Amino acid sequence: MVTEERVFVAGAGPVGMVAAASLARRGIAVTVFEAAAALSRESRASTFHPPTLDMLADLGVADALIATGLIAPRVQYRTRRDGVLAAFDFSVIADRTRHPYRLQSEQFNLTRVIDDTLRGDPHYRIEFGRRVAGVAQDEAGVTVTLAAADGTSEQRRGRWLIGADGARSDVRKALDVAFDGFTWPERFLVVGTPFDFHSVISGLDAVTYVADPVQWHFLLQIPAMWRVMFPVAPDVPDDIATSGDFAQAALSTIVPGVTGHEIAHATLYRVHQRVAGTFRRGRAFLVGDAAHINNPLGGMGMNGGIHDAVNLAERLVRVWRGEAPDAELDRFDRQRRRVTLEYVQQHTIQNKRNLEAHDAADQARFRNEMRAIAGDAQLTRECLLRLSMIASLERAAELG
Numbered sequence: 001m002v003t004e005e006r007v008f009v010a011g012a013g014p015v016g017m018v019a020a021a022s023l024a025r026r027g028i029a030v031t032v033f034e035a036a037a038a039l040s041r042e043s044r045a046s047t048f049h050p051p052t053l054d055m056l057a058d059l060g061v062a063d064a065l066i067a068t069g070l071i072a073p074r075v076q077y078r079t080r081r082d083g084v085l086a087a088f089d090f091s092v093i094a095d096r097t098r099h100p101y102r103l104q105s106e107q108f109n110l111t112r113v114i115d116d117t118l119r120g121d122p123h124y125r126i127e128f129g130r131r132v133a134g135v136a137q138d139e140a141g142v143t144v145t146l147a148a149a150d151g152t153s154e155q156r157r158g159r160w161l162i163g164a165d166g167a168r169s170d171v172r173k174a175l176d177v178a179f180d181g182f183t184w185p186e187r188f189l190v191v192g193t194p195f196d197f198h199s200v201i202s203g204l205d206a207v208t209y210v211a212d213p214v215q216w217h218f219l220l221q222i223p224a225m226w227r228v229m230f231p232v233a234p235d236v237p238d239d240i241a242t243s244g245d246f247a248q249a250a251l252s253t254i255v256p257g258v259t260g261h262e263i264a265h266a267t268l269y270r271v272h273q274r275v276a277g278t279f280r281r282g283r284a285f286l287v288g289d290a291a292h293i294n295n296p297l298g299g300m301g302m303n304g305g306i307h308d309a310v311n312l313a314e315r316l317v318r319v320w321r322g323e324a325p326d327a328e329l330d331r332f333d334r335q336r337r338r339v340t341l342e343y344v345q346q347h348t349i350q351n352k353r354n355l356e357a358h359d360a361a362d363q364a365r366f367r368n369e370m371r372a373i374a375g376d377a378q379l380t381r382e383c384l385l386r387l388s389m390i391a392s393l394e395r396a397a398e399l400g
Contacts, residue, residue, distance in 0.1 A: 001157045003141045006031050006125075007316065008158040010132035010144075010171050012039055014107045015288030015305035016164030017114040021059045022313030024123040028320055031158070032124075033146060035131035035165070039115060043192065043265060045107045046222050047207075047299030050090060050388045053099035055310050056110070062099070064113045069105025070223050072206035075387060077370050080212040085367055086374035087205060093384045102207060102388075104222045107302055135161060135174040135284055142283045160316060161284040164309070167272070169290035175281045181274030181345075184295065184352075185234045188271050191247045192225050192264040200255045209297070209355060211366060215253060216355035218297065225264060228254070229296070231356065232268065242268050271295045273349060275340055280333040285312055292340045297351035300344045303389055308336045311396070335396040343392040 007023055009016045012034035023030045048056070048065070056062040076087040094100040118124040133153065134145030142161040147153045163171030172179060197219060198204055206221035218229040230250045232241045240246055247266040252259045275292045279285060288305025312332045318324035354366045373379040385391040 001143065001155065003157045003159065004031070005029060006158045007160045007162065008033065008132070008142065008144055008156070009162045009164055010169075011163070011165035011288075011290070012036075012111060012115075012126060012128075013164060013166065013288065014045070014110045014302055015309050016162070017111045018056070018059070018306050019162050019164060019287060019309035019313055020124060020126075021061065021114050021118060022310055023317065024118055024121050025059055026313070026317045027123060028317055029123045030125070032126040033130040033132050033144070034126065034128050035147075037128050037149070039108065039111045041108050043106055043108075043190075043227075043267065045296070045299070045302035046104055046220065046227060047303070048103040048105065048110075049299065049303045050093070050097035050099045050101065051390050051393055052303045052306050053103060054097055055306065057098060059114075061110070061113050061117050064117070065105060065110055066103055068109040068113070068223070069103045070206060070221055072102040072104050072221070073100070074205045074207070075102065076205035076208040078208060078210045079363075079367065080210060082367060084203060085370040088374070088380060088384055088387070090384060090388065092377075092381050093388060093390065096385070096390055097388065102299070104206060104220060106222060131170065132161075132163070132165060133170050133174075135171060137161075137283050159283070159320075162309075162312065163284060163286045163290045164288050164305070165290055167274075167289040167293045169286065171284065172276060172286055172290050175284055175286075177281060177286065178277035179274050180277065181272060181293075184271045184273070186231045186271075187234075187238075187241065188269045188296065189230045189232045189241055189247070189250065190265075190267045190269065191228045191230070191251060192266075193228065193251060193261045194225050194264060195251070195261045197221075197226055197254070200258050209351075210254075211355045211357065211363070213356065213358040213363070215250075217250075217254065218355075219254075238268055242266050269296075273345055275337065275345065278333055279308070279337045280329060285329075285332065287312060287336075291337070292344065294344055294348040295352050296348075297355065298348050298387070300348055300389060300392075304340060304344050304392070307389070307393060307396075308332075311336055331400065335399045338399050339392050339396040343395060347386065
């Protein structure tokens, strides 16, 4: 079998497409295999953090993405009982990023921007209807088994493989890599509505977390719509939780007396906290949801995956060109897996616990902590570096 002088990427989501762009832009031939018949339009992640936008700018795709979204310069924390606890402005860290704000744009916009940008680049190829169902490798390359929708299959051989094929990753399973962690008992309901919450909530920011021991919620504005997230108790059947009546009832709790919201969509998610046992196995790598999944509070999942992709691509290019030994690729695993465990997992778990705190002491701690951070310039700066994920990237670099 002929070995293609290419890197294979499994999955054409935002992480896989960033990996492809990072390689193709540096002159490395790449083929993306996507199981679906076209790029997804599924509404999932919709937050891009400042350093992520910096990375996308380096790839030449940030401006087109920003044009599709809503710039959110602040993030706000409230409780149902107290109202606003704190609001933090990303301009405080403008000296550390070219994009001192969060961009709110659905992830499918990024995949299309990248595909449009790379079309015509001889180093880029994307093949739809091809699922990477099997992986074999030796010292010289990787052989993938590609399964088609019609039940046929074929084998292709390339130099390296990047598994960006999501939480149920076939690549991870083929590599026999553990995916340890846990699943939260409740699910998250995301309701999309064009209702203008600014008209009924004074001082609301485009990114707002509202803590409450009974029903916390998260308001996130994207162009022409708000996405509102609620927890759903384990005993509520899926069909009930995704019904229009249930979504309407949940939205009506945000502002008492305001009802009759138009509902654009209601999506129910099971929420996990899991990390792969390794992000590298020989000539194959795991990035994004294939490598780690977490609850969405903080918008760290997709962003962390993009950071994985950029970190890996930079190292892979150096090894491909003979500028660094193969051991350089072990640094990807060491840096990205460690920072996922230390930073992304811990912060997303704590974010959830802060919003849902039932104990009066925990509620008081959260209120006091937010107010203390907002009242101290240095603490505010440190908080924004964490929220923006700049701190996580610095921590990864420290790991060598």
